Amino acid sequence: MTPKKLTSIRILVVGDRDYKYIFEDAAGIPATSVSNDFISLTAKTELGREGDKGKNKYPVLWLQKPLEGIGGREWFNRLKDFSPNALILFVDPSTDLSFYQAAMQENYIRILESLDLDEKKADKKAKKLKILFLFVLDNVTDSMKSKDYLVELHKLRLIYSEKFPLAAFREVMMNIDKPEHSEVVDLLEMVRQVFEDEF
Structure with missing residues (x-):
């Protein structure tokens, strides 16, 4: 089976701060090259495959603080134009849990709105949408707080899966x-693997 090209994957990265640095330089070993529009896998990663010429590109849209500084209309326009099919959502348990509860619900609403402003039409389109939700949880914070976040993410996963029955869900813990370097490689490899195996 021929692997799908990474250009078929459009990633939306969402978090409470700018997470580009994670992809720019992991433990001093560049795993990717990053711009405002693409994450490009470099030949230094294990992801360079025969025929890939050592580099592939993920189109990417970066959204920081989804509930602060980004108006609903801007969300709608950017999501509608970009049409992401893979969401990497960074979750930092050092931040108040209520913020993430609201933020994740906001993400869910905005994605539906970007499909169609008519709620019934959006629900219908969502049921046919193959999309990856990848939750990345910081693994160096207090273990009890991390556990609380995992419980909350499980609840959100149930809500998301009801609206997006063809979606894939993954949860990863990393620093x-x-x-x-290996964590970044594994993260991107997981994205690729989901699209190759499930989509």
Whole structure:
């Protein structure tokens, strides 16, 4: 089976701060090259495959603080134009849990709105949408707080899966502030693998 090209994957990265640095330099070993529009896998990663010429590109849209500084109309316009099919949502348990509860619900609403402003039409389109929700949880914070976040993410997963029955869900724990090169590679490999195996 021929692997799907990464250009078929359009990633939306959402978090409470700018997470480009994670993809720019992990433990001093560049795993990717990053711009405002693409994450490009470099030949230094294990992801360079025969025929890929050592580099592939994920189109990417970066959204920081979804509930602060980004108006609903801007969300709608950017999501509608970009049409993401893979969402990487960074979750930092050092931030108040209520913020993430609201933020994740906001993400869910905005994605539906970007499909169609008519609620019934949006629900119908969502049921046919193959989309990946990848939750990345910081693994160096207090274990009890991390556990609370995992419980909350499970609840959100149930809500998301009802609206997006063809969606794939993954949860990953990594050191968000100082990620290892292997963690970044594994994260991107997971995205690729979901699209190759499930979509």
